[in-house]
Amino acid sequence: MARVEGFVEADNAEAIITRIEHKSRKIESLLKQYKPVEALKTALEGSPPMTRDERCKSANWIVVHRALMAIKDVEGMFASLDPEYYDILMKYLYRGLSTGDRPTCEQCLRIHEKLTERAGLGCILRCLADTVNTV
Amino acid sequence: MHVLQKHDQIVSGIDWSAKSNQIVTVSHDRNSYVWNHEGAEWVPMLVILRLNRAALCVQWSPNENKFAVGSGAKTVCICYYEQENNWWVSKLIRKKHDSSVTSVAWHPNNIFLATTSTDGKCRVFSTFIKGVDKRESKAGTSDSKFGEQIIQLDLSFSWAFGVKWSPSGNTLAYVGHNSMIYFVDDVGPSPLAQNVAFRNLPLRDVIFVSEKMVVGVGFDCNPMIFAADETGIWSFIRFLGERKISSSPSKHGSQGGTGTEFLSRLADTGTFKFFIWDHF
Numbered sequence: 001m002a003r004v005e006g007f008v009e010a011d012n013a014e015a016i017i018t019r020i021e022h023k024s025r026k027i028e029s030l031l032k033q034y035k036p037v038e039a040l041k042t043a044l045e046g047s048p049p050m051t052r053d054e055r056c057k058s059a060n061w062i063v064v065h066r067a068l069m070a071i072k073d074v075e076g077m078f079a080s081l082d083p084e085y086y087d088i089l090m091k092y093l094y095r096g097l098s099t100g101d102r103p104t105c106e107q108c109l110r111i112h113e114k115l116t117e118r119a120g121l122g123c124i125l126r127c128l129a130d131t132v133n134t135v
Numbered sequence: 136m137h138v139l140q141k142h143d144q145i146v147s148g149i150d151w152s153a154k155s156n157q158i159v160t161v162s163h164d165r166n167s168y169v170w171n172h173e174g175a176e177w178v179p180m181l182v183i184l185r186l187n188r189a190a191l192c193v194q195w196s197p198n199e200n201k202f203a204v205g206s207g208a209k210t211v212c213i214c215y216y217e218q219e220n221n222w223w224v225s226k227l228i229r230k231k232h233d234s235s236v237t238s239v240a241w242h243p244n245n246i247f248l249a250t251t252s253t254d255g256k257c258r259v260f261s262t263f264i265k266g267v268d269k270r271e272s273k274a275g276t277s278d279s280k281f282g283e284q285i286i287q288l289d290l291s292f293s294w295a296f297g298v299k300w301s302p303s304g305n306t307l308a309y310v311g312h313n314s315m316i317y318f319v320d321d322v323g324p325s326p327l328a329q330n331v332a333f334r335n336l337p338l339r340d341v342i343f344v345s346e347k348m349v350v351g352v353g354f355d356c357n358p359m360i361f362a363a364d365e366t367g368i369w370s371f372i373r374f375l376g377e378r379k380i381s382s383s384p385s386k387h388g389s390q391g392g393t394g395t396e397f398l399s400r401l402a403d404t405g406t407f408k409f410f411i412w413d414h415f
Contacts (some may be wrong), residue, residue, distance in 0.1 A: 087332070120334025122314030129293035129313035 013053040019046070020059045027067055036070045037077050043067040044085050044092070057135055064092045064135075069107055074114050086119040090127040091135045141179045148193035148204070148294040155199045161190035167204060167214070182223040184212045192238050197247045200267055205236030211250055213262045213281075228260055228282045237296045238340070239345050243304040247285060251295035255287040257309050259322060288365060290317045290328055297340035307351050308361075316351060316361060318369045321381075333360065335372050350375060 023042060030039040054122040071077050081089075093115065096108035116124065158170040158177070163188045168179040182192060188208035195202045204212040204225075209232040212225045240249045242259075246268055249259045260353045261272035261279030262322035263270075279285065291311035298309035307319040316335045320327040338353030347363040358375035 030264055033357045121336050122332060125312075125314040126332065129311070132292045 012057070013056050016053075016056045017059050020056070020063055024063045024066070027063060031070050036067065036072070037080050039070060040064075040077065040089075041066040041081065042086065044088050061092065061095055061135065065096065065104065068092070068096065068111070069104070071107070071111070074111055076113075077111075078114055078118055083119070086115060086123050087126050089135070090115060090119065090123050091130075094127060095135055137177050139168075139179070140179050142166065144189075147189065147191050150193050150195045150202065152199040157195075157199070159193050159202050161193040161197060161204050163189035165190060165206075167212075167223075167342055168400070169202075180223065182214055182225060184214070184225045185227060186210065187207065190283065191235060194239050194241060196241045196245050196262075197243055199272055201245070201262065201264070203239040203241065203248050203262070205239045205250060207235040209234060209236065211236055211248070213237060213248070213264070215267045226264065226281060228262075230282065231258060231260075231284050233285070237294065237308070238298050240298045240300055242308075243302070244295070244298050247304075248280065249298045249300060249307055249309075251298045251309050251329040252365070253294040255289070255291045255293055255295055255311070257290070257295055257298055257319075258286040259307075261285060286322060286324075286326065286396055288317070288319060288326070288328065290319075291315065297338065299341050299349075301343045301346050303346055306343075307347070308341050308343065310341060310351060310353070312337050314338075316341065316349075316369075318361075318363070320367060327367075329354075331369055331371050333369065335358070335359070356373075371391055399409075 011090070023046070027039045027042050030042065031037075043060075087132045089111075093112045096104045097112070099105070139158070139160070142164055144163035146160050146162045149158065151158050156172055160168060160170070161167045161184075165184065165197045167189065167190060169180040169182060170177045170179050178252045184204060184206075186206050186208050188206055190204050190206045190212075192205040193202055201213055201215045206212065209229075211228040211232070211329065213228065216222075217224050218221050228404045229381065232250070232252050233256075235253045236250050237253060238251045241247070242249070244285060245262050246261055247259055247264050249257060251257045261281065261283045263279055263281055288307075294312040296310050296312070298307060300307055305320060305322070307322050308316065314330045314333055316333070316338060318329045318331065320329075335357070336354035338351040338359065340353075341349050341351045343349055347362045349369075351359045351361060351373065353359075360372045360375055361369055362372050363369045
């Protein structure tokens, strides 16, 4: 399979985590304003891709999880979510499903059903086949 | 009807040269045969590929004086005919591939060869052979020697299949196992790559219908048409099997599993020859 190059080193990871904390504050304020879709977009944006650092990934997952659980109207969310976010959202849904936590899994399954309708099986394939940019 | 029986294992690749009327076959048994039609019979000639793994794909070059074989040994064999000894010689490209070579495609200039591999990359090599190919006076091809890598495209994170050149040789298309198709224009020092994601199960092979239109086939058993618009942006147009509302139902077959029906109609035009992996 593909060789992986250019991974983030430890000191860069600190910078990424700071960015994620900053994002987290923005998301909290968006949720208070009842804008869960905006919050989800902010959470998904700038997800650290080429990093093996588990802390970065976990930190971003916490932020995405917060935004995901706040979504009540799934159909409405997809009406305003751009297709470019579909692939990365699918990856986080699978991460949510892997936690085994009941409320998380229920929410992720609900969103997964609608996302598959919209994005098709290709989206799931891209999520499974990409072992380089994991979340 | 002729039965060409010589291989011991699965015949993984076959190509028929239109002008010289020769069939080349390659197999998992690591061998290749070139079949010549002599009288009423097809006579095989063994080609020693020097492989220690299965051969996976084969294609005649445009001038039909060479053929390329991709293999599970992470090598590509370029075979040419030596008149003095009346046999086919195999030259190996051993470098660069990290995994099985799934597909090979010849550029119209008979020298450049594109390969795709399960290491996710698509590469273009020079297969210039002294005595077989003529040196072109153009500066671009003057410093290419056999086995030299011209370009490596690292667009896919998963297995790559089905590479093809456009009729002019300007554009390259190949598919990834991640439900994506990649188009690369101006293959050379500064290529222009486009990644097109689609909704369906991955494709396995593609064919250029024209400079701006490609048909892809894959695990959905439903051929897909991609085309480039005036600005050169490639996108999915529609499935081959979709009917217009006005046509009568008796003309077309049923929707499911008819990838082969439509493709056999295409094959009748004599311009296409490609394979669907029906057993999936």
